[in-house]
Amino acid sequence: MSTQIAAITNVKTGAISEAVYEHPFIVRLCHWVNALALLVLVFSGLQIFRAFPSFGAKIPQKDLLHWPKAYALGGWLGGGLQWHLTFMWIYIGTGLLYLTYEIFSRNYKQVLFMPRDIRGVWPMVHHYFFFGPKPYVREAYNPLQKLAYTSAIVLGALSVLTGLAIWKPVQFSWLAWLMGGFHWARLWHFAVMWAILAFLFGHLVMVVLHGWNNFVSMLTGWKKDPEYL
Amino acid sequence: MNLRTDSRQFKRINRRELLKLSPVLALGAFAVPRLQKPLLKTGLAFSDWASARLFRSGHLARTFDDSELTPFARFPINGYDVDDPGVDFDNWTLTVSGAVQKPGDYTLAQIQTLPKFRQNTRHVCIEGWDVIGRFGGARLADFLQMIGADPAARFITVQCADDYYESLDTATARHPQSLLCYEMYDQPLTREHGAPLRLNIPTKIGYKQAKYLTDLKVSHVLEKAGYWEDQGYSEFYGL
Numbered sequence: 485m486s487t488q489i490a491a492i493t494n495v496k497t498g499a500i501s502e503a504v505y506e507h508p509f510i511v512r513l514c515h516w517v518n519a520l521a522l523l524v525l526v527f528s529g530l531q532i533f534r535a536f537p538s539f540g541a542k543i544p545q546k547d548l549l550h551w552p553k554a555y556a557l558g559g560w561l562g563g564g565l566q567w568h569l570t571f572m573w574i575y576i577g578t579g580l581l582y583l584t585y586e587i588f589s590r591n592y593k594q595v596l597f598m599p600r601d602i603r604g605v606w607p608m609v610h611h612y613f614f615f616g617p618k619p620y621v622r623e624a625y626n627p628l629q630k631l632a633y634t635s636a637i638v639l640g641a642l643s644v645l646t647g648l649a650i651w652k653p654v655q656f657s658w659l660a661w662l663m664g665g666f667h668w669a670r671l672w673h674f675a676v677m678w679a680i681l682a683f684l685f686g687h688l689v690m691v692v693l694h695g696w697n698n699f700v701s702m703l704t705g706w707k708k709d710p711e712y713l
Numbered sequence: 714m715n716l717r718t719d720s721r722q723f724k725r726i727n728r729r730e731l732l733k734l735s736p737v738l739a740l741g742a743f744a745v746p747r748l749q750k751p752l753l754k755t756g757l758a759f760s761d762w763a764s765a766r767l768f769r770s771g772h773l774a775r776t777f778d779d780s781e782l783t784p785f786a787r788f789p790i791n792g793y794d795v796d797d798p799g800v801d802f803d804n805w806t807l808t809v810s811g812a813v814q815k816p817g818d819y820t821l822a823q824i825q826t827l828p829k830f831r832q833n834t835r836h837v838c839i840e841g842w843d844v845i846g847r848f849g850g851a852r853l854a855d856f857l858q859m860i861g862a863d864p865a866a867r868f869i870t871v872q873c874a875d876d877y878y879e880s881l882d883t884a885t886a887r888h889p890q891s892l893l894c895y896e897m898y899d900q901p902l903t904r905e906h907g908a909p910l911r912l913n914i915p916t917k918i919g920y921k922q923a924k925y926l927t928d929l930k931v932s933h934v935l936e937k938a939g940y941w942e943d944q945g946y947s948e949f950y951g952l
Contacts, residue, residue, distance in 0.1 A: 490716040492723045503723065509733055516737045524743075536841035543787040545842075561840065562945035563753075569947070570756020574740075653837065654774045654916050654952040655767045666835060666843055704730040706723075 490706070503708045506624050506701050508591060514582035515702060518640075521575040522680070524557060524567055525643075529677060531556035531564025539671045572647065579640055594624055597634035601627035621712045629690075636683045639676055646673035761949040768951050770884055774915035777833040783844035785898045790905040791838070791919070793940060797904040798875035800925055805909055811930040814861025821909050824893055827851035827859065831899070832890060834915035836922065837952055839941075848913040849896030854887040862931045870937060871912065872928035879923040879939040881914065883931075885951060890915045893926075918950040 488505035507515070530551050537547045558564035586592040604627030610616030612628070619626070625633065649659040649669035663669040691699055701707035718726070742748045790796055806818035831849040853869070862883075870880045885891060894913035895902055902908035907924025914921055920941045938948045 488715055490718055490723065493717075493719045495719050495721050509730070512734060513737065516734060517740065520737070520740050532841065536838070538842070541783075541787065542789045542838070542842035542844060562941070565839070565947070566753040566757050566945060569760040570753050573756065573759065652764070652767060652952060653835070655769065655772065657772075657775055666837060670841060700727075703734065704727040706727055706730065 492708075501709055503706045504624070504710045505705050506594075506707045506710075507705045508585070508589065509705065510585040510589075511582065511591065512702055512705060514578040514585070518575060518578040518582070521571045521578065522684075524571040525575055526677060526681065527555065527557035528564045528567035528571070529673075531558045532561060532568060533674065534564075535561040539667075539674070569651075572644075575640075576644055579644065583637075595630055595633045597627070597630040601630050603627070605631055623712060624707075624710070632683065632686065636680070636687075639680050639683065643673065643676045643680060646676055649673075757945075757947055761947055764947070764949045764951045765882065765884075768882075768884060768916070770888055774834050774890055774952070777835070777845050779833065779847070781845055782833055782847055782898075788836075788844050788846050788897070788906070789838070789842070792875065792905070792924070793877050795875055798873075798925055800874045800904070800908065800927075802909055805927075807910060807926055808928045809860050809930070810928070811932045812863035812866040813931050816860070819860070821895060823859075824851050824856060824910065825895065827855045829896075830892060831896070832892070832913075832915070834890065834913070836915075836919055838919040839946065839950070847898045848892060848894045849899065850892040850894035850910075850913060852889065853891040853893055853912075853914075854889065856893050857883075857886065857931070860931075863933075866931045866933055868932050868935045870930045870932060870935070871923050871926050872930075873923050874925035874927050877923055877925075877940050878937055879912070879921055880935055880937065880942070880948070881912075881917070881921065882949065885914060885916055888914070888916055916952055918947075918952060920946065921950065 490503045490505070492501050492503060493499075494501065534551050534553065534556055536542070536545075537549060537551060538545055539548060540546050556564065558567045586595070604619065607616065607619040608626050608628035611618050645659060646663060646669050648656050649663050650666065650673055653660040653666040653669065660666050660669050663672050697708045743752055806820055807824065808818050810816050828851065829849060830852060831847065833845060833847045835843055835845050837843045857869075867883055868880055869883060869886045870878065872878050881891075892913040894907075894911050895909060897903070897906055902911060907926075910926045911924040912922050912926070920939070935948070937943070939946075942948050
């Protein structure tokens, strides 16, 4: 799949600018549906967590943290589970559709972190966090972005696998076993959620820093005046 | 360059691409109060359907060594209203009805004539905690044979002395680890743990492990799924 590039003549000034079609429709659709599903899963998941906010024994019970009811979805445990067990299918569905599309369209090359990208990670970290010079960019995603997005996809897969191990610890006993049993799978599922939230925080900071054209590209697919052309 | 356009035309292209995303707004249906309940009910029903497909009748729940047992004193007592509904042991029977050849009242002694099985299995509560307990009793499958249950029947429903009620699909009921349990930790059931008879179904979630059984019905249609199911929990909840 070759990237579509547009040359745009401004009707008033006659100036020519460029735009790149960065995000195909399926990717954008999956992105937004998955983002909403993720939010529902986080807040309904915290509702479920509230029923037993611990990873230790039931007797005696030592709570890990008190999550306020106002920041949890579903009203009670049963409601939280209904949201969770409904939106997990939407989350899994968009995840699978996205992965299938990426593989068959070969669009994954845009985002998949490969060994050759390792070299470029540090210069980007140096630039973002230590005010180093901006490395030369030739692609839609720089090596650090590829690392972040590839990690996010791995975390998404882990959230599903740890979730399956909690939901079906007998039928997917091998999954639960891989995670150290039902008890630990529950802790992993919780930890993966926080890892995803950490990614989300960084993602949102970067969205703000990269400005409007970049944000719009996830809505329309087209990114105006990309820096790498 | 494979697209030459002007700024006005480009705006139109962008608008069209944005509109393509409008199906995302369909998720807004979940925010409509009137639609929310039925939608979530459908989602839960779909999960139950998938759960039933995932159930394998020959697949055993993991069993544990005695050293891995949660001490009896730390096995939670989870009654839905009272810990002890005051069952009269002397006159207790399990009343069997429905699609069976031999309905009637069964005494504990009759149930105990069936082969006894003991197992150390995990009890998982919907709240998220889990304990490993030791359970002993007769296989529900053997009891179903004793009462001549219709093999085509699809559900087992039970009534409890404290007005709790529950249900099982027959595939799960016939699972080799599904017990009519009268012993925990090699001792007769205590009142708090459901004496004289409770369910021990290691392939199901905790609220399905009904205690102080008084009635058992074999049926083709599910009339009452269960106390918690009626509050909004999953009907199938297989582990």
